[in-house]
Amino acid sequence: xxxxxxxxxxxxxxxxxxxxxxxxxxxxxxxxxxxxxxxxxxxxxxxxxxxxxxxxxxxxxxxxxxxxxxxxxxxxxxxxxxxxxxxxxxxxxxxxxxxxxxxxxxxxxxxxxxxxxxxxxxxxxx
Amino acid sequence: xxxxxxxxxxxxxxxxxxxxxxxxxxxxxxxxxxxxxxxxxxxxxxxxxxxxxxxxxxxxxxxxxxxxxxxxxxxxxxxxxxxxxxxxxxxxxxxxxxxxxxxxxxxxxxxxxxxxxxxxxxxxxxxxxxxxxxxxxxxxxxxxxxxxxxxxxxxxxxxxxxxxxxxxxxxxxxxxxxxxxxxxxxxxxxxxxxxxxxxxxxxxxxxxxxxxxxxxxxxxxxxxxxxxxxxxxxxxxxxxxxxxxxxxxxxxxxxxxxxxxxxxxxxxxxxxxxxxxxxxxxxxxxxxxxxxxxxxxxxxxxxxxxxxxxxxxxxxxxxxxxxxxxxxxxxxxxxxxxxxxxxxxxxxxxxxxxxxxxxxxxxxxxxxxxxxxxxxxxxxxxxxxxxxxxxxxxxxxxxxxxxxxxxxxxxx
Numbered sequence: 001x002x003x004x005x006x007x008x009x010x011x012x013x014x015x016x017x018x019x020x021x022x023x024x025x026x027x028x029x030x031x032x033x034x035x036x037x038x039x040x041x042x043x044x045x046x047x048x049x050x051x052x053x054x055x056x057x058x059x060x061x062x063x064x065x066x067x068x069x070x071x072x073x074x075x076x077x078x079x080x081x082x083x084x085x086x087x088x089x090x091x092x093x094x095x096x097x098x099x100x101x102x103x104x105x106x107x108x109x110x111x112x113x114x115x116x117x118x119x120x121x122x123x124x125x126x
Numbered sequence: 127x128x129x130x131x132x133x134x135x136x137x138x139x140x141x142x143x144x145x146x147x148x149x150x151x152x153x154x155x156x157x158x159x160x161x162x163x164x165x166x167x168x169x170x171x172x173x174x175x176x177x178x179x180x181x182x183x184x185x186x187x188x189x190x191x192x193x194x195x196x197x198x199x200x201x202x203x204x205x206x207x208x209x210x211x212x213x214x215x216x217x218x219x220x221x222x223x224x225x226x227x228x229x230x231x232x233x234x235x236x237x238x239x240x241x242x243x244x245x246x247x248x249x250x251x252x253x254x255x256x257x258x259x260x261x262x263x264x265x266x267x268x269x270x271x272x273x274x275x276x277x278x279x280x281x282x283x284x285x286x287x288x289x290x291x292x293x294x295x296x297x298x299x300x301x302x303x304x305x306x307x308x309x310x311x312x313x314x315x316x317x318x319x320x321x322x323x324x325x326x327x328x329x330x331x332x333x334x335x336x337x338x339x340x341x342x343x344x345x346x347x348x349x350x351x352x353x354x355x356x357x358x359x360x361x362x363x364x365x366x367x368x369x370x371x372x373x374x375x376x377x378x379x380x381x382x383x384x385x386x387x388x389x390x391x392x393x394x395x396x397x398x399x400x401x402x403x404x405x406x407x408x409x410x411x412x413x414x415x416x417x418x419x420x421x422x423x424x425x426x427x428x429x430x431x432x433x434x435x436x437x438x439x440x441x442x443x444x445x446x447x448x449x450x451x452x453x454x455x456x457x458x459x460x461x462x463x464x465x466x467x468x469x470x471x472x473x474x475x476x477x478x479x480x481x482x483x484x485x486x487x488x489x490x491x492x493x494x495x496x497x498x499x500x501x502x503x504x505x506x507x508x509x510x511x512x513x514x515x516x517x518x519x520x521x522x523x524x525x526x527x528x529x530x531x532x533x534x535x536x537x538x
Contacts, residue, residue, distance in 0.1 A: 011292050098294040099244055100302070121291045 010095045012053060012122040013102040018086035019115030021060055038110040046094060051105055055092035086115055093122070131168055134180050139164075139260030142184045144232035148295060149185075149220045150192045153257075153285045158195060163188035181229060189222050233258070234297045234349050237342075241310040242293045249284040250313045251320075252277055258345075259338045269335050270320060307350065311359050311416065314342045318363050322370075323522075336367050354409040358417030361402035365423035368395035380528045384432040396427045415451045418443055437466035454485040462495055470499040490520040494529065501536060510538030 027035075039057075046052040064080040080087065092109070096102040099119070106117040139160065146156035163184045167176070177183045196215045201207055207215075240253040255261045255269070267277040287293065298306045321335025343360040350356060372390035373381055403424045406417035422443045429435040444460035457480055465473030477496050486492045497512035513536060517529040 098292045098296075099242075100294050100296075100298070103244070119291075123290070 010097055011102070012124060013094055013096055013099075013105075014120045014122055015092040015094060015102070015106050015109065016088055016118040016120065017090040017092075017109060017111045017115060018084075018118065019089050019111055020085060021062075021087045021089065024089075024114070035110055042108060042110060043092075045108075046092070046105060051094045051096060053093040053095055055090070057090040058088060061087040061089075089115070130176070131164070131171065134167075134176060135164060136260050138181045138184065140236070140258040141181045141229045141233055142188060143257055143260075144236035145181075145185045145222075145229060146188045146192065148228075148232050148235060149189055149222055151218070151220075151295075153288060155192055155195060156188075157257075159188040159192035160184070162191035162195075166191070185222060189219060193219050230349050231297070233345065235295050237310055237346065238297055238306055239288065239293060239295050241306070241313045242288075243306075243309055244291065244293055245284050245287065247313065247316065249280050250309075251316050252280050253284050254313055254342065255317065255335075255338065256281055258342065261338070265334075269332065307346075307353065307355060310346060311343075311355055314339050314346070315359060315363075315416075317342070318366075322366060333370070336363070336370070339363055340367065354406045354417055355414035357402045358406035358414040358420050361399045361406060361420035362416050362423055364395045364399035364402070365420060365427050368392040368399065368427065374524070378524055380524045382528075383426065388430065391427070400424055400427065412450065413446075415447060418447045418450060422447075435466070437463050441467055454480060454483065455489070458486065458489075458492055458495060462498075465499060465502075470502040474499040474503065488519050490516040490518075490525065490529070492516075493519070494532075497532065497536075506536060510536050513538060 043052065043055060061080045064078075066077050066079060066081050068075050068077075089111070092105075094102065094105055096105060099121075102119050102121075106112060106119050109117050111117065142163070143156055143160050146159055147153055150156050150159065166187050167180075167184060171177075193215060196218055197207065197212070200211055200215055204211065236258055237254065240257060241250045245253070252266050252270075255266050256263065261269070263278050263281065264274055266272075267274040270277070297303070317335055318339035321332045321337075321339065340360065340363050343356060343363060347353070347356045347360055368391050369383075369386065371392065372386040372388070375381060399420065403417065403420045407413055407421060422440050425436050425440050425443075441460055441463035444456055444463055448456045448460060458477070461473045461476035461480065464476065474496065477492065477499060480486065481492060481496070493512045493516035497509045497516060500506075500509035500512055510533065513529060513533045517526060517533065520526045520529055
């Protein structure tokens with residue numbers, strides 16, 4: 001929400017990159033190389049524009065471990081929190097003036113072409 | 127609220143709210159401030175009558191009320207407000223210079239924010255009716271035959287998302303506006319169809335929905351002139367709405383197009399609609415699907431009697447429409463139009479092929495159309511079966527009564 005008085009404040013958005021790991025893993029080597037090169041170029045471009053705060057690629061969801069503490073007892077289980085068709089594979093934390101700017105950045109993430117990008121506003125203490 | 131103030135509310139609430147949201151930067155605060163301003167108006171205008179520009183007066187008062195509210199909130203958290211804190215509160219609210227006439231721009235901001243694609247279609251429609259059209263939560267719930275709590279929740283969630291995800295209060299730039307206008311038109315058309323599909327029961331509010339949808343499209347057309355899709359949708363709604371007085375009997379029974387008293391059709395709406403269709407079709411490139419649908423409605427409007435309808439051209443327009451935005455409902459309507467040109471046998475083939483595709487399994491107009499073709503071909507028993515199938519999937523009472531009458535007519 002912008003008012004004239006607060007228009008200059010920026011927001012942070014977490015861009016969560018989801019893709020179907022099985023489909024992704026079945027791609028030929030050359031494809032994966034090209035995608036990695038696209039990611040490199042994209043990351044450089046948002047560093048240059050000043051939007052980039054952080055970003056990483058994650059290991060396969062099969063390497064995930066879920067931790068819960070109930071009644072003081074810690075349980076550790078194999079696998080991600082939820083089984084879904086697309087898995088979380090990486091993220092960017094970006095600064096943007098509003099949701100439109102954030103979704104425009106998200107649309108340029110290479111993974112948006114074959115997976116989905118979830119755009120979540122970050123709540124900052126104020 | 128007095129009757130006069132009620133009318134002013136319906137007319138001006140959207141504009142006042144649109145500007146207040148820009149000034150205070152928050153939907154909820156702007157709404158509270160607007161309610162405060164209308165409460166003040168109820169007191170003051172009782173004695174003096176409304177000022178020449180009611181909207182400007184309401185924005186001015188609303189803006190001060192918003193500052194008061196922010197000040198009370200700061201006080202509640204800080205016990206005492208020093209001069210600096212007073213000034214900080216004032217700075218949170220943008221100034222409202224005398225003679226500022228950005229009502230139109232603000233209205234566009236509000237419309238585009240309400241219809242932002244990051245909000246669900248239900249939320250978009252509820253928001254636009256609640257804010258731009260000034261309908262109460264109760265009225266929105268009644269219009270959509272939904273629980274008040276459901277609608278209230280939907281509005282709260284949508285406003286929270288606008289605030290937390292920071293959906294901008296802006297008219298989209300040229301690179302995005304075409305898509306966004308399409309989204310706004312889809313929401314407006316949904317409002318219209320909610321109003322138009324109902325043909326019985328406590329209808330008044332639903333007629334209001336048709337009027338609100340037309341008002342929204344007119345407003346959008348005034349603010350963004352020269353867009354064929356907006357002209358096309360407005361024409362389509364005007365031409366459909368022109369038939370409203372003839373579409374139902376006083377008992378609430380459906381009167382089909384061929385049986386309608388065309389003298390009851392609203393000539394004013396038809397005239398306006400026909401002019402808009404011409405404008406919307408005379409653009410370069412692909413015509414808007416709304417304009418093509420409006421052109422079909424225009425051919426009905428131009429026919430003085432049902433048997434003078436230019437069915438060949440209507441069937442052709444449905445073919446254009448099927449290419450622009452393919453849908454089984456368009457194919458169904460094309461088959462019905464073709465039956466008026468090439469006869470029922472060929473149309474029945476098309477309908478059977480459509481039924482075999484299975485997409486319209488629960489859509490009663492398909493078996494109803496089959497019943498019509500079979501009856502015209504003298505295949506009475508099959509017509510009765512088709513009519514029964516239609517009756518089994520029809521939900522609205524007036525539709526069921528119409529099908530029951532046809533079934534009786536077939537002797538079934």
